[in-house]
Amino acid sequence: DTAVSQTPKYLVTQMGNDKSIKCEQNLGHDTMYWYKQDSKKFLKIMFSYNNKELIINETVPNRFSPKSPDKAHLNLHINSLELGDSAVYFCASSPFLNTGELFFGEGSRLTVL
Amino acid sequence: KNEVEQSPQNLTAQEGEFITINCSYSVGISALHWLQQHPGGGIVSLFMLSSGKKKHGRLIATINIQEKHSSLHITASHPRDSAVYICAVEGAQKLVFGQGTRLTINP
Numbered sequence: 001d002t003a004v005s006q007t008p009k010y011l012v013t014q015m016g017n018d019k020s021i022k023c024e025q026n027l028g029h030d031t032m033y034w035y036k037q038d039s040k041k042f043l044k045i046m047f048s049y050n051n052k053e054l055i056i057n058e059t060v061p062n063r064f065s066p067k068s069p070d071k072a073h074l075n076l077h078i079n080s081l082e083l084g085d086s087a088v089y090f091c092a093s094s095p096f097l098n099t100g101e102l103f104f105g106e107g108s109r110l111t112v113l
Numbered sequence: 114k115n116e117v118e119q120s121p122q123n124l125t126a127q128e129g130e131f132i133t134i135n136c137s138y139s140v141g142i143s144a145l146h147w148l149q150q151h152p153g154g155g156i157v158s159l160f161m162l163s164s165g166k167k168k169h170g171r172l173i174a175t176i177n178i179q180e181k182h183s184s185l186h187i188t189a190s191h192p193r194d195s196a197v198y199i200c201a202v203e204g205a206q207k208l209v210f211g212q213g214t215r216l217t218i219n220p
Contacts, residue, residue, distance in 0.1 A: 042212055043199065045207045048206070048207065056206055058207065102158045104156040104157070104158075106154065106155050107154050107155065109154075
């Protein structure tokens with residue numbers, strides 16, 4: 001069983017569309033994260049959630065809205081997609097906030113045309 | 114200047130060589146992570162450390178808190194070690210990442 005799974009793995013869409021990426025972890029961790037990796041492979045935190053509560057929103061445009069229905073799920077919804085949103089988005093989890101090993105999903109490559 | 118700097122950015126070596134990747138940071142941290150990103154894109158956590166040294170198989174990670182510096186060593190390198198190695202530091206409730214070191218091990 002995959003520890004952190006995200007879907008879809010690839011997403012190609014037009015500018016202006018709305019899309020979602022889903023993430024689920026079966027590790028029983030309290031904390032989940034969304035990271036963005038740009039074309040230069042540089043990773044940056046977007047959001048962190050601890051027990052369904054938003055902890056960090058790292059100056060991400062409000063077109064990005066994370067939703068955590070329970071502590072095992074953290075979904076990312078993006079409205080009005082722009083060309084600059086093209087990137088690989090990684091979901092991750094850790095046992096507690098900023099404590100312990102990180103477990104990453106396989107990444108979701110978003111291409112906005 | 115990035116808060117986390119890695120060197121070198123690219124490293125090519127022959128199978129069997131001893132590899133060292135360096136990470137320097139400029140902020141106070143609670144812990145430092147070394148991550149490996151495979152050519153296929155997946156990211157795996159290698160180490161999390163806040164002091165001293167950790168060893169896992171052929172991989173060794175060290176950290177010097179006073180000097181704000183960490184190193185990742187690979188002994189007896191193998192082509193399957195080819196990947197991007199990323200240093201990340203924990204501080205102020207978030208991880209800050211280095212730009213990564215692309216390692217290529219030739220047979």
